[in-house]
Amino acid sequence: MRTILFAWLIALPAMVSASDFVTLFMERCAEGSRPLNNVNIGKDMLHQMAENATDETLKEAFGKLNSIRIISSDSKRDSRHYFRKADELVREAYADYREVVSVNEQDTRISVWLKEVSDEEQHLILLSLDEEGKFTVITVTGVIDFNSIARLSGSLKDKPELMEQTN
DSSP states (O other): OHHHHHHHHHHHHHHOOHHHHHHHHHHHHOBTTBOOEEEEEOHHHHHHHHHHOSSHHHHHHHHTEEEEEEEEEOOHHHHHHHHHHHHHHHHHHOTTSEEEEEEEOSSOEEEEEEEEEETTEEEEEEEEEOTTOOEEEEEEEESOOHHHHHHHHHHHHTOHHHHTOOO
16 A cells, blocks of 8 residues: 555656646645735637637637636735745656746746647646746646747736736
């Protein structure tokens, strides 16, 4: 019994997906005194967004995704704390992901982690601390078109009603 439990505990980090990064981050790192915004967009909503998109590139990108989850903090002090915690968590619990992009400039830090499950399923974790001190985590699952990711994130930022939802 101990051997089975031990094997399961070792395999657990490999079974955790990008969409679960948000859940794990909220469980381990979120603090009541440091509020976070949390937005979850499921497959049904993404397909609805695809149907309503006028841009063909975005329409195709939304249609191939399974989920988008976003966590953010507007507090400069809290953002630095949360970025550090998120970076530690992804390195600790997501060893099967590889870092595909890393930007470390004076006031900006971006880290993008990817796991290719199959040709039809990729998991992406984006960690960002921007020049204004805003912390953001974006996880995406599904068939990811990397040429559309920048446009996709821009279109979500242009929808403040989505970004204002909190958990």
